[in-house]
Amino acid sequence: MRATTGEKVFGVFNITFLFGLSLAALYPLIFVLFASFSDPGQLVQTRGLLLFPKGFTFDAYRMVFMNPSIGTAYLNTLFYVIAGTALNIFLSSMAAYGLSRRDVLWKNPIMFMITFTMFFEGGLIPTFLLINELGLLDTRMAIIIPTAISAFNLIIMRTAFQAVPVELEESARLDGASDFRICWSVVFPLSMPVIAVMLLFYGVSHWNSWFSAMIYLQDRALFPLQLILREILIVNDTSSMMTDISSGDQMPIGETIKYATIIVATLPILCAYPFLQKYFVKGVMIGAVKG
Amino acid sequence: MAVIEKSNGSSAGIGGSGSRISFGQRVRKDFAKNKLIYLMLSPAVAYFLLFHYGPMYGMQIAFKDFAIKLGINGSPWTGFDNFVDFFSSFYFGRILVNTILLSLYSLIFAFPAGIVLALLLNEVRKSWFKRTVQTITYMPHFISLVVVVGIMFDFLARDGLVNNMLNSLLGIEPIAFMREADWFRTLYIGSGIWQNVGWSSIIFLAAIATIDPSIYEAARIDGASRWKQTLHVTLPGIAPTIIILLILNIGQLLAVGSEKILLMYNPITYSTADVIGTYTYRKGILETNYSYAAAVGMFNAIISFTLLIIANAVSRKTSETKLW
Known part of the structure; x- marks a missing residue:
């Protein structure tokens, strides 16, 4: 044509x-x-x-890397991302496996219970009070535990797990494999694309999260990077970083520190992103279009 | 999203053959067989009960005069006092209007932007170019809100990049964009499109990819131009996806991204920027007026849920597409 x-x-x-x-x-x-x-x-x-x-x-970067509060915050964020994502993947994949099996009597009620939370929620204040009640305020756990599973991601995972051929599962069962074993050695390896997507979704959300840290944490030693970044970029406070510079230079250097901090805080994601990109289109499709 | 309606048909198999045995026997048999599965499901069930249904139980403080040392159950009931206070306050009208306007504007401008981008990408024949554009436009989605809003503050400052360019190219006097209530909505929606237009196009591109190529062929044989094909094949093909997402967006009408607004706004821009979510935050977390803020939050949750149900029902009536 x-x-x-x-x-x-x-x-x-x-x-x-x-x-x-x-x-x-x-x-x-x-x-x-x-x-x-x-x-x-x-x-x-x-x-x-x-x-x-x-x-x-490289002055701005030198300043950023020598700044103790950014260093601490960076390590905190690494902890929240790694521990948080590990917990996310562990709990979500177990639940997704259970919900993807045939012949489980309580599967649909449980599924309904989980899906319902996507459309109706208790809200900010009751959640905050619960975290307080549980004694999690101002602990690292407050950042990780309340977001242990995302209903949306769980459903994506379950849909992907359902696509694993039953025959493989049955032959593993004939070989005497338990459900744990089947989940870990059959379903999991065959669902690597969706696991990659989940790593990206969960990991990025931990990396970028700042709001729960702002409301749950007081101790600066626990602050994630995004919260420090907010102080520097939005509350506009670079003063703590420039104590050792003569006052005449402060204004302009402050600007470049901002830019360097943005790069330092964004680079890890931008580096991981191209490697995971080929998977996540698939992940979004599983979650969105199928069915 | 439509996965939700696809609740697995296979579960009927349990009841089907064994309808003669009692429910109690079935429960026991199922549990004996699926012990490990239930063990694997139990952390998730516990999590959702505690961290999602727990707060729903806690919502009752909206009807109470909550004090931390009395606890949820010990605090005295006050009926609808908190709601009456909220509805009669100066803020009620303002935050409701702001919330709805921001949602409507993003429905009008941001939502179609993803569809348009998907349609434009679909017309690109050079696959390397298409892939490159996709990779680049998806990327901003992964940048944190703190960084995005931080960059906005920097670029839009009086002596920032945008003002410098407007001044030198068009001679416009510097505008303090982030401190002007009139600019807030434009900036909020515009930056939202910048960050998410690529990402929201994925879903539509995926839907386009599922359209049967033979339909295009038939249209071509009938002499349909590319434009006609888009209009009469592609758009109808992705209509169910559009409707599902529209329903979900309507359900989110009151849930505008208050995290982003909290980063963007300041008392000068409250008149256009303050929304239900940010007001709840200030009342509840900053002023520790828990019961009142919980009432505001509950109002939000109930209206949102109702809107979702209405949107779903309307869509059910008018088309085959539905969320459940």
Whole structure:
């Protein structure tokens, strides 16, 4: 089929538009990246877009890495991400396995009980009071336990587990495998794409989470990175980081510290993302379109 | 999402053959056979009971004068006092309007944006270009809200990137975007589109991929142009997906992302930015007015749930598509 003139014009317009859109999606981060390497003095004089760093210095990064509260927060975030995601995957996959089996009498009532929480919830205050009642306030557990399972992710996992052929499960059972064994050695390895998606979804949500830390934590030693980042970027407080600099330099250096902190806090996700990307489209499809 | 309606048909198998044995026997037999499965399900069941149904039980403090040392059960009942206070307060009208407007605007602008992007991507024939655009536009979805809002504060400041460019290109005087109530909605919706348009297109692209190619072929033989094919094949093909997501969005009408607003707003922009979620946070967490805030939250939860049920019922009546 030959394209008509109108379709050709549209094709060119479409490609141009999508190119512009990609640029718009990418440029803010590129700007931040360039600005973080720039010389603070030159940066404040720059107006408009950056097409490359103005000058080149690692000063801002040195400041960020030497800052003790960012270091602590980074380690805290790593803990929340690793421990939290491990708990998420462990509990969700066990539950998803159970809910994906045939011939389990209470499966549908349990499924209903879980799904219902997606549409109706007790809300912020009763949840906060519960966490308080359980004595979890101001502990690391307050960040990990209340989000131990996401109903949405659990349903995605269950749908993926249902796709594992029954024959494999039955032959494993004939070999004397228990449900634990089947879950771990048959279903789990065959569902790696969905596990990868879950790692990404759960992991990113822990990495980016700040609100529960803000309401549940008081002790700064437990703060995750995002909460410190909020102080620096939004409450606008870089003063604690620059105590050792002469007052004249403070203003401009503060700006580049902001940019460097953004990069340090975002880079791990941006690095992991391309590797997991081929899986998550699949994951979203399982969760959304099937059925 | 539609997985929900696909509650597994196979469970009928249990009752089917053994309908002569009593329910009690069936329970025992099922438990003996599936002991391990129930063991595996028990942490999840305990989790949802404690952390999701527990707060639902705690919602009753909306009808009480809650004090921490008296506990949920020990606090005295006050009937609908908290609700009356809320409905008659100055804030009620304002936060309701703000909440609904933000939701409506995102329904009008952000929701179709994902569909349009999916349709445009679908027209791209060069697969490497399509994949690259997808990879890049999905990415902002994974950036934290703190960083996104932080970048907004930086770029939109009086001496920030945006003002500098507006000034040098168009001669516009600097605007303190983040401190202008009039700008709040535009910035909230606009940044939401920037962050999520790619991500929300995935679902529609996936739906487009499931359309039978022979339908396109038939349309081509009938002489349908690309535009006509989009209009009469692609759009009807993804209509069920659009409707499901629309239902869900309507159910979320009052649940605008208050986490993002908490990061973005300040007392100067409260008049357009304050929503039910942020008000609940200030009243409950900051002012420790627990019962009142719980009443506000409960109002939110009930209206949302009702809207979801209505949207689902309407969609059920008018099309085959439904959430349950």
